[in-house]
Amino acid sequence: MTSTHESSSMSFDAVIDTEGVATASRHTMLSQVLTQASRLGVSIVLARLLTPHDFGVVAAGMVVMVVAWQLTDLGTSAVVIQREAVDDALLSSLFFFNLLLGTLLAALTVTLAGPMANGLGQPAAAPAIQALAAVSLLGALGNMHHALLRRTMQFGRLATVNIANAVVNGAVGIGLAFAGAGIWALVAGTVAGVAVSTAGAWLYVAWRPSPSFSLHRLREVARFSINFFWSSALAVFFAQLDKVVISRMLGGVALGTYTVAQRTVTSPMNAVGATVSTVSFSAFAREQDNPETLRAGAIRATGVVALVVLPAMVGLAVMAEQAVLVVYGAQWEAAVPVIQVLAPVAVVQAVLSVTSSVMLAMGRSDWLYRWGLAYCLAGAVVMMACARWGLLGVSLGLAGVMVVLAPLEMKMSLSLIDMRLSTYLRSVLPLVLVTVVMAAAARLAAEGAALLEAGVVLQLAAAASTGGVVYAFLIWHSGLPAVDDARRVLGRWAKRR
Template sequence: MGGGQVTSTHESSSTSFDAESDADGVAAASRHTMLSQVLTQASRLGVSIVLARLLTPQDFGVVAAGMVVMVVAWQLTDLGTSAVVIQRETVDDTLLSSLFFFNLLLGIFLGVLTVALAGPMANALGQPAAAPAIRALAAVSVLGAVGNMHHALLRRTMQFGRLATVNIANATVNGAVGIGLAFAGAGIWALVVGTLAGVAVSTGGAWLYVAWRPSPRFSLRRLREVGKFSINCFWSSALAVFFAQLDKVVISRMLGGAALGTYTVAQRTVSSPMNAVSATVSTVSFSAFAREQDNPETLRSGAIRATGVVALVVLPAMVGLAVLAEQAVLVVYGAQWEAAVPVVQVLAPVAIVQAVLSVTSSVMLAMGRSDWLYRWGLAYCLVGAVVMLMCSRWGLLGVSLGLAGVMVVLAPLEMKMSLSLIGMRLSTYLRPMLPMVLITAAMAAVARLAAGGTGLLGAGVVLQLIAGASAGVVAYAALIWHFGLPAVDDARRVLGRWARRR
């Protein structure tokens, strides 16, 4: 459903864009994507740590304001067209070329618009000093538009090894340029120039790996064929991106640049490890689920297994981070960022919900219900804006708790609706996670006791962090090994051990 065969005079060309997938193929795709995500998130976190050591919270807030605009503008350049290429059963050159030139024109328009409105947007965010950075980051809209179709084709044909290489190159260049400029004293421009260099390399790499080139064909009729799905997908993605940036907008306007800088550091500390896993699973699962959209039993099994892998890693990472937040922030960032500790403690559990939600969102999108995702995105934005604005009177912690409340209330409802598309109950979907939740709780208790005990003996925060993290890792690994959870086998397959045996 949601992507019938495209009729075209160039129908034969569509076959070159199709690829079959099986369990080993999905495992290999997950392996490649995991590698790229780990390196990408490590690079971003590394740059953030270096900048946090060199910049004040106020300066970091200026960078964060510029990145808010860049992320939203970049999302707008796609307009849901990448999802169309991945989700449809067949695509051809006319459709691809039409989508490419549409993206390019839109990217140029958004780039020019961003440059023209950089000053007013910076003022609206309460960070006038961010205007130069916003103008420079406008180039991302054009660079991203040039590479959208090529990245989508890599995902459609399950060439995640090549996609991983492209993303790793992006992360490497971004990190090297950003950290190098930071040490050279470039300040906020370290992150700006690093981001631009990384996106340029990513686009160039995608063109290198994908043989397809746009031809001088542009068909409004073909665009209209995919318009409904594309627009709904765009609005759902755009609203998701806006919701992800909404907390920063509220903080920037209501609490100022220093608070925004502190919040951004806390959020990146939480999101980097979470994204490394959830982005891997959602990226691969959407492509795999789209190929099995007429097989509900396979989708049910795939959703449970994907969520198991996510929970296996994200649960202990986020709970452990929340338990050891004070030691981690002080050791990694320094005493000037101490205000980020309670924010990390609140956002870490929220990240668990977001990670699990990424799997069910892939189910909804693969089944062609981008309209449902759009409506849910709208609900998150409307409710989130009201709640976080009301909670901003209690500072950073209030906004964080408001965000947590919105996710706790709305996420289960969205999951339930997504799972109804494949005939699965929410309780059936979540039940396999219960053993991991109990094991993670035991791990958290061990980590907290180890860190606290080390502190009572007079050790500093570095030793407390090492003791707590080490004890937690050992306890979690021992419990997981003892109970032999199915998710461990799936994780092994992703890492390649079982893929070589079978």
Template sequence: MSLRDSVLGGLSWSLASRVGTQAFQFVFQIILARLLTPQEFGVVGMLLIFIGFAQTLADCGLSSALVYDQNATDSQFSTVFWLQVAAGAILSATFFAGAPLFASFYDTPALEPLSQLVAPIFLLQALGQTHSALLSKNFRFKQMAVVSVSSTFGSGAIAVILAKLDYGVWALAWQALITTIITTGLLWFQSRWVPSLLFNRADAIRLGKYGIYLLGHASLNYWLRNADKLAIGRFLGAHDLGIYSRAYSLMLLPLNNISAVMGQVMFPALARLQSDADRFRSAYVSATRMIALVSFPLMIGVASLCEPLILFLLGDKWSEVIPVLQILSFVGLIQSVVFPVGWIFTALGKTKDQFYLSIFLSLIFILLVGAGIFYGIVGIALGYACWTVISGWLNLYIAGRYVALPVTTVVVSLVRILGMALVMGALVFGVDQTVFAGSPTLLRLSCGAFIGATSYVAMCLLSKDATFYELSGYLSARLNLLKRISR
């Protein structure tokens, strides 16, 4: 099978995985938001900040190192497996012992037993990370789709049952733990790979040189994406954190469904093109435009219909989410096309430069978020938006130098798509605030979505946008393939 066919097949399964995973996750989160309060979501949100960071450390950047190394052997996979298990075990023990510190930091006693409950997550996750890298390296995205969808559905269903039984915040904690248990179990079953009792010190050092800078970048980048929530939880309280986290997670839905899908497939694909600069550059620009074609109208559409969207999905008690989500929607728009820059750093082995850039951006982030906190969660969202613009330009500039791709070239390639999305957003917002003002939220939402979709597609057709026709042709080909298979 050619690389192109592998990428297209991988994208199909990766997209199916994301659609299924995010659909279940979205539905379960809406149900849980109706059953629980912003305060309860905020308490678990405090804990999830540290869980996410520890999960980043557990990987040690070694999974990407295995994908990057085109000649990785079974010995190297086994070496990485035992390194990750050791890291996971240390993190689980540390997290359990540090539970009182989390409760003290936030002045929230309930965090101590909650932290102890979820402490095994890191060891459990480490047991499946090498298996996930193996599936990704071999473009076995169908198996990864089964894992992702199954774990999301299983843990979400159990969390809803627990919430209905009045377990409150514990339902959310159990959801996080059960997700990891199901994921690791299915990764072992799908990969059918069993690690050997081997540990090669030379392999560990060589892969570690790649992974250590990636780990440093991932760690800094994690806090760049979560320091705002850490500050809100510490200084503004659980209620404000619950509101902000809900806005942030809704912003991430389109971002995760598009950029992350492409990234899961494009990283191993670009790693194979690391010695062919022209094909590498062409594939990167094409993928970025394809992401923008879908993410730009989605993010601007969310900002335009934010009020009816939140009132319909979450209810009046979550109305404070509206202004925050409107700001974060534009953050998501920028991040969707900056996210692929990471493919260049990792596929070309430039993780050291990526790490140093993260250090500089961390300082800017602290200054902007620190200034914004005096104006509440809206001020923090505005500070985050300003940082996103600065970060986006610097990432594009530095990564572009490796493949002779100026920032202006990337920006110009996206101007038409952005223009069409902005026109669509203005139309949707204007009609919603005039024609449908005072109408039921479901009517406002459905009519706005219809107007937005039809107007955007019409502009793509009238402008004869090449990326639109490329994506349409790809989707048509995949649908025809599925029809033939079903027969």
């Protein structure tokens, strides 16, 4: 086994086809930043125009849509990415299988929208659920083409597709919101964005399904596909479980408040975490037989995640009250304690996305499935028990589940590449210390502004600017590998532009 020092000190250039990974990271980061910025922007506009109850109605519809969309894939996209070789017969069989699932799910969603809305405790969400059923069919049409873009690491084209989705989603959503369309602004924006994304993937990928369907070829990949599907489905269910519990036990107003808080927290996390997990899975899958490279890649990928997510989430938690009042308004003040709890959880989830990519790339989708089941069972019990203490109780319950289970999952994932959990976590300790100093400086700046009787806008500005300067200064002079990695990616981007 290679020593920890050797593994962690390898240059980023030595980790998995550097030029390809750097380019992929660059493109994926761009698409994620624009996508998350668009979604957050739409949420902010809608939060200013809608009440928490209205937002809760939309959130209930989105719960059904997200679960249905996940079911249309059934793990087939991961098969295309993970297998060493794919052919037209397999791709066509998977495509028509997806299309059949998407059609059936869309029909079921339209038919059962009423009972599903009632089950969530939001009967008014039924029309939105029916409209969002189109996403299942549109997503099924594009699954294979998106998977082929990821398999061949054409992340530049994938970024273009995702950016088009974000732009259309934002333009339609914000435009209709200002026109007074209410909850339909978010519904229409979502459907339009997915339609553009699917069309773009077809435009960029030359492959077209042939009129053939083979059950034999499907059976060849069934084991990996089903295990990955269950792990993904459970992950999606766990991600929606908190909203289901809140909708059923606390009502629409609480669900709307929680949704705004969660989107505020997850937008920065997804912009980085989704980038790293997307690129890491594709890259790690190509190096399954090279644990030394995977160890180095896991540490460096985690460093890049922590470099961005740690200061963003800790800073948000420290300044949550001012941020909510400035961005959303006083009617959303109940979201403040929820954000303060969920922000640290987002850091754990972002780091976990790297180790999950290792587990998946090593072909252990069965492990991922079992962990998904553990999260769901523990989450359901804990969050329902904590719901008696309101939104804060559910949030603390979710945080408790993540804090207990995430390190155990990380340890199991890292065992596949002969790495200790302590070694892995030690690599981000310097970033944690720098972030603590940044948070203290930001808080002191905000308190100083408050003593001078400055308003919340100036308090937030003082905290953000002070914290940003302190963090940038310390990071720039730290000599951490993650900083070099970020410089290298941004440097290549600047040169190419």
